[in-house]
Amino acid sequence: MRNRPVLFLLLALTISAQMPHGISGGVVVSQERLASEAGAQVLREGGSAVDAAVATAFALAVVHPAAGNLGGGGFLLSRPANGQPTFVDFRETAPAAAEPRMWLKEGAYDEERHHHSLASVGVPGTVAGLHEAWKREGRLAWPRLLRPAIRLARDGFPLSENQAASLAAQLPEFRKHAPTLAQFSREGLPLRAGDRLVQRDLARTLVRVSRNWADFYRGDIARLILRDMKANGGLLRSADLRAYRPVRREVLRGSYRGVEVLGAPPPSSGGQVLIEALNVLEGFDLKAAGAGSPAAVHLASEALRRAFADRARFLGDPSFNPDIPLDRLLSKAYAAELRTTIRPDRASVSAPDRFTWPRDRPDTTHLSVIDRRGGAVSLTYTLEDSYGLKRIVPGAGFLLNNELGDFNAAPGLTDATGLIGTPPNLAGPGKRPLSSMCPVILVKDGSVLLVSGSPGGRSIPSTVLNTVMNAVDFSMDARAVVDAPRCHHQWLPDRIQVEADLAEATKAALKAMGHDLIEVKKQGCAQVILVRDGRTEGAADTKRWPDSGAVAE
Numbered sequence: 361m362r363n364r365p366v367l368f369l370l371l372a373l374t375i376s377a378q379m380p381h382g383i384s385g386g387v388v389v390s391q392e393r394l395a396s397e398a399g400a401q402v403l404r405e406g407g408s409a410v411d412a413a414v415a416t417a418f419a420l421a422v423v424h425p426a427a428g429n430l431g432g433g434g435f436l437l438s439r440p441a442n443g444q445p446t447f448v449d450f451r452e453t454a455p456a457a458a459e460p461r462m463w464l465k466e467g468a469y470d471e472e473r474h475h476h477s478l479a480s481v482g483v484p485g486t487v488a489g490l491h492e493a494w495k496r497e498g499r500l501a502w503p504r505l506l507r508p509a510i511r512l513a514r515d516g517f518p519l520s521e522n523q524a525a526s527l528a529a530q531l532p533e534f535r536k537h538a539p540t541l542a543q544f545s546r547e548g549l550p551l552r553a554g555d556r557l558v559q560r561d562l563a564r565t566l567v568r569v570s571r572n573w574a575d576f577y578r579g580d581i582a583r584l585i586l587r588d589m590k591a592n593g594g595l596l597r598s599a600d601l602r603a604y605r606p607v608r609r610e611v612l613r614g615s616y617r618g619v620e621v622l623g624a625p626p627p628s629s630g631g632q633v634l635i636e637a638l639n640v641l642e643g644f645d646l647k648a649a650g651a652g653s654p655a656a657v658h659l660a661s662e663a664l665r666r667a668f669a670d671r672a673r674f675l676g677d678p679s680f681n682p683d684i685p686l687d688r689l690l691s692k693a694y695a696a697e698l699r700t701t702i703r704p705d706r707a708s709v710s711a712p713d714r715f716t717w718p719r720d721r722p723d724t725t726h727l728s729v730i731d732r733r734g735g736a737v738s739l740t741y742t743l744e745d746s747y748g749l750k751r752i753v754p755g756a757g758f759l760l761n762n763e764l765g766d767f768n769a770a771p772g773l774t775d776a777t778g779l780i781g782t783p784p785n786l787a788g789p790g791k792r793p794l795s796s797m798c799p800v801i802l803v804k805d806g807s808v809l810l811v812s813g814s815p816g817g818r819s820i821p822s823t824v825l826n827t828v829m830n831a832v833d834f835s836m837d838a839r840a841v842v843d844a845p846r847c848h849h850q851w852l853p854d855r856i857q858v859e860a861d862l863a864e865a866t867k868a869a870l871k872a873m874g875h876d877l878i879e880v881k882k883q884g885c886a887q888v889i890l891v892r893d894g895r896t897e898g899a900a901d902t903k904r905w906p907d908s909g910a911v912a913e
């Protein structure tokens with residue numbers, strides 16, 4: 361009897377279903393079990409993977425306010441059962457008042473304005489983006505998909521230890537803005553595990569969105585956003601909200617050892633970094649090297665170093681950068697050229713000077729879905745920082761993003777403190793800031809093999825690369841794919857980030873090759889679905905965020 365809770369917990373963390381003739385049951389994996397359950401219930405009612413992803417994303421906006429959102433943006437990659445992948449870009453856009461030098465004050469870089477002011481808020485894309493995806497691939501009624509989120513916001517839900525600690529850690533920031541403090545504290549005191557978090561304003565907003573999604577851009581919700589902007593010096597105006605459109609883009613395609621890779625196109629760099637690095641790795645025998653071996657971590661880091669250098673040079677919003685040389689960057693021939701610059705036993709050098717990358721902003725969240733027909737969705741969305749700008753729109757109950765912090769600092773402003781001033785990603789009216797989000801779907805022999813993605817700022821494509829290597833090169837099961845220690849290299853600063861539980865012998869060998877290492881406790885939070893030998897397995901990243909949950913329909 362005493363072992364029963366442990367048994368239930370193990371069952372909840374890795375869901376596995378026998379699929380004798382292809383997919384016969386769906387799975388939802390996200391960073392909050394309650395949100396996964398909302399999506400799984402939609403699958404039980406016959407909803408598509410997109411339906412489940414939409415319901416899960418709205419529920420995450422309630423139960424995972426650090427990154428789940430209405431006030432942010434992201435990317436939804438779908439591969440419906442018909443096998444024709446689609447991609448909805450609902451990244452935030454800069455307002456008409458934006459310009460490349462907007463983060464300078466009297467000629468000097470103003471970090472506060474770039475990352476923590478109302479000027480850093482982009483037009484939120486989430487509501488329009490989820491609606492756009494549902495319009496084409498939804499099977500259930502739109503209001504049905506918002507029902508769980510409305511209930512969770514109106515009736516509240518008990519906070520986990522994890523959620524209570526996350527909110528308590530932000531209390532000093534929340535105190536700067538009365539509506540945020542009121543929503544996420546008990547009259548200024550920290551909420552505790554087990555307390556119910558009730559969000560009435562958010563429930564009202566969700567009801568409005570369920571009746572008419574466009575209210576967010578040109579109705580009562582828009583009026584609440586604009587009132588806050590005008591009263592407090594924000595840049596968003598009615599015309600910016602009205603002009604917002606999600607964009608359907610062509611999926612970025614690659615291949616890795618015979619497996620098709622479907623990834624995110626610009627304005628994300630996720631697909632470019634992932635596919636370019638995989639192309640380089642394809643020429644090395646990683647299987648023989650072994651998971652977590654010095655050779656595997658060294659080669660992955662060298663491949664990422666080169667892909668990230670190209671990211672910095674070429675990537676930005678494609679509407680403003682029509683000449684991004686993606687064909688070349690993603691070609692096997694280019695990867696072969698890059699391989700000739702990698703020594704198997706020695707670290708390369710990114711740059712002669714030491715360079716401090718700006719503080720990483722890890723708070724983004726990812727969800728993976730597969731439905732019983734074999735349709736799959738990989739969705740990553742974000743507010744940028746944890747809880748975004750930490751600013752609830754008064755009366756509307758949702759947090760604003762500070763996504764424009766993802767634009768480069770100012771023209772030519774690349775320096776040793778970590779500022780980047782390369783042209784493709786400078787701010788401009790209507791422009792989308794470059795992202796690292798990397799939703800991915802792998803397809804083998806015409807069927808989905810892996811659905812994955814992660815938060816983690818610039819480390820996102822590296823985390824996804826690790827999950828792909830674990831599944832394809834090392835044939836791990838879903839649990840091992842998620843749990844294995846991860847690594848990351850981003851060109852500058854010139855060092856490998858490794859998770860602390862990587863073997864000490866591997867760390868020592870990497871140092872002996874000339875690599876600088878930095879250890880972190882955890883990298884990202886990958887939610888994984890793996891289909892192998894007729895079995896669908898969902899594995900939630902509970903090792904890095906305990907509330908994560910995989911729920912089968």
Ligand code: GLY
Nearest residue numbers: 742744795796797
């Ligand atoms: N704000 C995180 C990203 O878009 O990469």
